Structure formats: structure tokens, C-alpha cells
Amino acid sequence: MNYCNLCGAQVVQRIPPDDDRLRYVCDSCDEIHYQNPKIVAGCIPVWEDKVLLCKRAIEPRYGYWTLPAGFMELGETSHAAALRETMEEANARVEIINLFAVFNLPHVNQVYLMFNSNLMDLDFSPGAESQEVALFTQDEIPWEQLSFPTIRYSLEFFFEDRKDSHYRLHTGDIMRGNSGREFLTGPKTRY
């Protein structure tokens, strides 16, 4: 950030009074420009013993398979965001069941909120951000071509829970190690 988006003056980085971290501050209009993590909302669309995945037509991870998910917008709820992303990426209608996973990704300033959902019908097709949309059984899932760790963990937890058809809430922190490899840690829930 270089300029104040309110008055257009240059911003400086400084720790404001009663604060303990560097903020972008405007000395012209005194605005403090806070920056905060973003929420990514998505779902696992289920049809019988299959889940719907989208092959990405955009970077990052172009050509890799993902669950419908994207940045939550102003004025919407997290489940509305998951519904919208599923329509945008797969032209698919789902019924949201419940919150399934909450992942913190502090290295990219994101929190994932993933929902269980049921696909309402088989009328789906690639949206603007997808090359291909398809249903996969657990064995058919392209485990080596998944887009992000959040997607792999979501699918692993889903199939794990499906064994005893008890769908828990899963929480965790996805951290990036020195090797660049990402792994799941942090407090697990009791559910």
C-alpha cells in the first residue's frame, strides 16, 4: 500500500498509539488502513457415493482439481458464499447441510469455511473459472492432482467421516514448513 484510498496522500508505516503493530497510516487525513485475513467459503457437493470436483481454468494451480470455493463477498453469509461459488464454478445447485471444516492459513491470511452439501440435480457444467466439472467416487479422486491442501484435507475428512456416517466439525491450521510443504496442525475440535 502506497497511498491513502480516502484522500490520495502517501501513507507511512507506523505503530499507532494504543496499538502494537505496524499499520499503514495517512498523516493527511489520519486514517489507519487496517488489513485483515479473508474468508474462503466452499462446499463438498455430494451425489450418492460421489463428490463434485472442478478442474481449474485459472491460476494459481491451473489444471488442478478443486472443490467449489472462493472469497466471501460483502453483504453475504458464509453459506450463501459457498452456494454462489458452486454456481459460479460448476453451474451446480447444492443444499448446504452444515459447517464441516474451518482451516486457518496464516501464511496466506485466509480462513477456509467448508460446508457439507447435497447436489440437487445432475445439471452442472464448467463455469468461467473451470475447464471441466465431474463426479468422483473416493477411488476415482485424482488425489495427486488436487489444487490445495485445504481441498485434500476436506476430502480426506469427508470420506473418513462417511465410514460411520457421522460428520464432525474439523478444524486445523495449515502451516507452510521451511521445505515449503504444507501440513495440518493446531487444536482439533472435540466433536
Add this chain to the structure above:
Amino acid sequence: MNYCNLCGAQVVQRIPPDDDRLRYVCDSCDEIHYQNPKIVAGCIPVWEDKVLLCKRAIEPRYGYWTLPAGFMELGETSHAAALRETMEEANARVEIINLFAVFNLPHVNQVYLMFNSNLMDLDFSPGAESQEVALFTQDEIPWEQLSFPTIRYSLEFFFEDRKDSHYRLHTGDIMRGNSGREFLTGPKTRY
């Protein structure tokens, strides 16, 4: 938003290609300035049969009682944010147990993540944003002087769950009616 925080040129509101909503766009450097909801992370600090509340020394809701909670910062996890806010507002150390409530507040573009927690000791005191910090039994809670609906619902759900000592995940959308009154709706979880 009036100016591009990257190049300082004036921004315009426009629907970008492959998008379906108005964004602040910079025609000088082509940056699209997306805006997204913020996460408020907090906890219910428990000591024996009491919970810790803070009397607000800041607006909004100056002088009303609240649970420790605040905006999640870049580079932290949601439970780290809850720990930090509890230290900032009450100089109190808690052990985070699990995620307890997820509330969408679309009218203020916030998502609350509230955690169950245990107070580690009785060494607490008002932080910069609090006038007073105290422990309350269920009967002592100043129900009419609580700061926000999210705090009231969190406390109601907590004491409800405590009856059978089964702490569920609670989710809901807090909407503002025409009267200005806020109410809880939206999909509940199955837990």
C-alpha cells in the same frame, strides 16, 4: 474508497469483465480493489461456574459488557486471535478448547468465530479497551447490558450446553430487521 492505494490515481466503480458486481477499479494501473468481510475472533473464558466479561471503555457500546473478541490480524490463526484479544482486553490467559459458535453478520460484513476456553488463573485486569473485568455466574450476567447480539447468543448457547455439559458448535446468521432489531436465523448445525 476514492483513490488507488497502489498508484494514487482516482478509482471508479465498475463491474469488471467476468465479474457480476461493482468493484473499485483503477484505470491507471488496472488494479481491482476487492473488499471482503472481516473475522472477529473471541472466546468465553470460564472459571468454575463463572465466565469473564469486560466492560467496554471504547465505542461502540461504551460501558456495555462483552466477551473478549476483536478483529483477526494478518499472519495469525483464529484461536491465536482469540487468545490475543483476551490478553489485550482483560490481561487474562486462557486455554482455547474448541470452536463454539460461528455467526454471520452480513449487514456489518463480519463473521464471528467464538471459542470455548478455560481461564488459566485469576490474575486478570482491565486492558486499554476495558473499564472493568469481572467473573459472573449465569444469574449474575448483566443480560440487559450486553454489548452485541453475538455476545448474548454466545452466552445463551454456552449456558444451554453446560446443562448437559455437551458443548455443540452453534452457527447462525444475525440479521437486522426493519425495526433495527437483530435476530438469529439461518442454517443451524447438526452437532
